[in-house]
Amino acid sequence: MTHAGGYVADSRIRAIEWLPWVLAVICFFAAPTYVPLGSYVLTMIIFALSLDLILGYGGIITLGHSAYFGAGAYAAGIFAARVTGEPLLGLLVGTLAAGLLGLITGLIILRTRGLALLMLTLAITSLCLEVANKATDWTGGADGLGGFKVQPILGLFKFDFLGKTAYLYCLVVLFLCWWLVRRLVYSPFGASLTGVRENNVRMHAVGAPVYQRLVISYTISAAMAGLGGALLTQTTQFVGLKVLGFELSGELMVMLILGGVGRIYGAFVGPLAYLVAQDYLAKQFPEYWYFGIGAMLVLVVMFARGGILGIIDALIARVRSRPS
Amino acid sequence: MSAALETRRLCKSFGALTVAEQIDFRLEPGARHALIGPNGAGKTTFVNMLTGRLAPTSGQILIGDEDITTLGQVARVKRGLGRTFQINTLFRNVSVVDNVAFAVAEREGVAWSMFRPASAYRDVLEESMALLDTLGLAADARLAVAGLPYGKQRLVEIAIALGLKPRVLLLDEPAAGVPTMESHRILEVLDALPKDIAILIIEHDMDLVFRFAQRITVLTQGAVLFEGTPAEIAADKHVREVYLGERHV
Numbered sequence: 001m002t003h004a005g006g007y008v009a010d011s012r013i014r015a016i017e018w019l020p021w022v023l024a025v026i027c028f029f030a031a032p033t034y035v036p037l038g039s040y041v042l043t044m045i046i047f048a049l050s051l052d053l054i055l056g057y058g059g060i061i062t063l064g065h066s067a068y069f070g071a072g073a074y075a076a077g078i079f080a081a082r083v084t085g086e087p088l089l090g091l092l093v094g095t096l097a098a099g100l101l102g103l104i105t106g107l108i109i110l111r112t113r114g115l116a117l118l119m120l121t122l123a124i125t126s127l128c129l130e131v132a133n134k135a136t137d138w139t140g141g142a143d144g145l146g147g148f149k150v151q152p153i154l155g156l157f158k159f160d161f162l163g164k165t166a167y168l169y170c171l172v173v174l175f176l177c178w179w180l181v182r183r184l185v186y187s188p189f190g191a192s193l194t195g196v197r198e199n200n201v202r203m204h205a206v207g208a209p210v211y212q213r214l215v216i217s218y219t220i221s222a223a224m225a226g227l228g229g230a231l232l233t234q235t236t237q238f239v240g241l242k243v244l245g246f247e248l249s250g251e252l253m254v255m256l257i258l259g260g261v262g263r264i265y266g267a268f269v270g271p272l273a274y275l276v277a278q279d280y281l282a283k284q285f286p287e288y289w290y291f292g293i294g295a296m297l298v299l300v301v302m303f304a305r306g307g308i309l310g311i312i313d314a315l316i317a318r319v320r321s322r323p324s
Numbered sequence: 325m326s327a328a329l330e331t332r333r334l335c336k337s338f339g340a341l342t343v344a345e346q347i348d349f350r351l352e353p354g355a356r357h358a359l360i361g362p363n364g365a366g367k368t369t370f371v372n373m374l375t376g377r378l379a380p381t382s383g384q385i386l387i388g389d390e391d392i393t394t395l396g397q398v399a400r401v402k403r404g405l406g407r408t409f410q411i412n413t414l415f416r417n418v419s420v421v422d423n424v425a426f427a428v429a430e431r432e433g434v435a436w437s438m439f440r441p442a443s444a445y446r447d448v449l450e451e452s453m454a455l456l457d458t459l460g461l462a463a464d465a466r467l468a469v470a471g472l473p474y475g476k477q478r479l480v481e482i483a484i485a486l487g488l489k490p491r492v493l494l495l496d497e498p499a500a501g502v503p504t505m506e507s508h509r510i511l512e513v514l515d516a517l518p519k520d521i522a523i524l525i526i527e528h529d530m531d532l533v534f535r536f537a538q539r540i541t542v543l544t545q546g547a548v549l550f551e552g553t554p555a556e557i558a559a560d561k562h563v564r565e566v567y568l569g570e571r572h573v
Contacts, residue, residue: 006419007445007448007449008425008465183438184438186441187438188429188440189437191429195415195418195426198414198415201409204397207431208430
């Protein structure tokens with residue numbers, strides 16, 4: 001279940017890959033009170049998928065991915081407040097804005113590697129946060145941006161206060177993102193990203209334009225993160241500074257590592273496990289719920305480097321190798 | 325006839341330290357040429373200048389008639405310059421066949437393609453498999469490189485470079501770290517390389533050098549000390565003094 005891509009990989013969709021979608025639909029009907037949380041989980045899965053593309057496949061370590069999520073969120077919010085509340089146009093604006101930011105910043109920061117790159121990604125998030133904080137006329141500053149109206153999707157589906165439309169909306173967008181990421185991962189482009197991650201020096205030596213590949217993948221990833229941000233804005237009808245914070249980037253990284261990096265579905269399992277655990281722990285132990293999250297991460301990093309999916313893989317391998 | 329690869333008065337210095345001094349070098353088409361010299365002679369610097377990882381201080385590098393001195397690494401690969409590395413520089417957690425396919429895909433110009441699955445490019449896969457077959461690695465094609473014995477990893481190192489179909493191939497110590505027992509396998513592979521590729525081999529294993537090369541250049545302290553056939557090298561007093569040592573001859 002690693003979805004490594006490459007020239008011998010079978011790219012056909014396996015039966016088990018439909019499971020998340022079936023579960024998502026079941027949850028919609030079975031647990032109506034959790035539908036708003038569900039929408040948030042779906043949004044974060046999109047965000048985590050975008051990170052997996054560059055971290056899991058391209059090997060770009062970043063703590064600044066919230067810059068693009070936030071750019072998309074604010075672009076969609078400002079667009080709704082000032083131009084029109086048409087949701088699909090808003091998504092497009094959010095995606096393009098974040099993609100453009102990704103392209104420009106990527107061109108600059110991807111000339112560096114390792115720690116320098118990590119620092120630069122942090123710097124970009126901080127810059128974006130400060131801009132959003134100070135440009136109060138546009139963003140509402142620390143108060144956040146709200147009060148805009150999002151129109152019905154395609155003029156047909158109104159956003160209801162139970163969040164049912166929002167959930168299905170997020171699910172459809174996630175499905176499209178999943179399809180795109182899966183295509184990319186199995187394509188020659190995706191294979192070349194794996195090559196860059198595995199050995200940058202050799203990739204240069206076989207004539208690959210490594211920098212250009214990284215910039216393009218970074219741009220695609222940023223655009224997808226922005227799409228997630230725009231979705232959050234529309235489904236919650238509010239944007240706050242939190243979407244640009246470095247904490248969100250860190251949280252995202254934790255979610256992806258928890259689920260499993262470089263596996264596509266790690267980006268599904270991670271946010272789900274993290275956010276459900278957070279929801280549960282925050283209710284049970286409102287004072288020290290973060291302890292539970294921390295403990296979970298320590299255990300995963302120490303004993304299961306492949307994340308939750310890595311544990312499942314190991315268990316399956318053990319069962320299969322046992323003589324019957 | 326122009327050389328496959330040529331340098332003219334190539335110099336490189338780091339501050340006051342000169343590591344390459346006026347190197348005039350010609351690699352003829354289809355040549356089997358060895359570059360030898362003691363540690364610190366500047367062999368690696370020379371190779372890095374040829375491949376474009378390091379910019380020379382002065383002088384020229386040519387492929388055929390074209391001056392490539394200012395071109396980057398990628399542009400040189402596109403002009404037919406391939407290389408292997410002294411220390412394994414492989415895609416370790418990727419299958420052996422993908423290691424080669426990555427190179428083939430870059431050469432074929434399909435690596436930007438984003439929507440068709442890589443497995444749909446049958447020609448890339450078939451070419452990579454055929455190449456592995458000629459090197460005796462077909463049985464290992466689907467294994468991850470990291471799990472292969474070291475000697476076979478050295479062969480993958482060569483296989484990746486061959487996937488580029490180079491006209492000039494720089495082999496940086498292909499037998500480095502391989503026990504003598506197994507180095508004959510490397511030599512067999514080298515002997516079987518297509519005759520139209522001009523090969524420059526940098527090697528410490530003198531048995532291998534003398535069996536493989538038709539011409540040898542000796543580098544000491546960044547300058548060419550001597551160039552000639554293996555017989556001439558072996559007979560030259562100077563070379564024996566600075567490098568070969570009496571026991572080798």
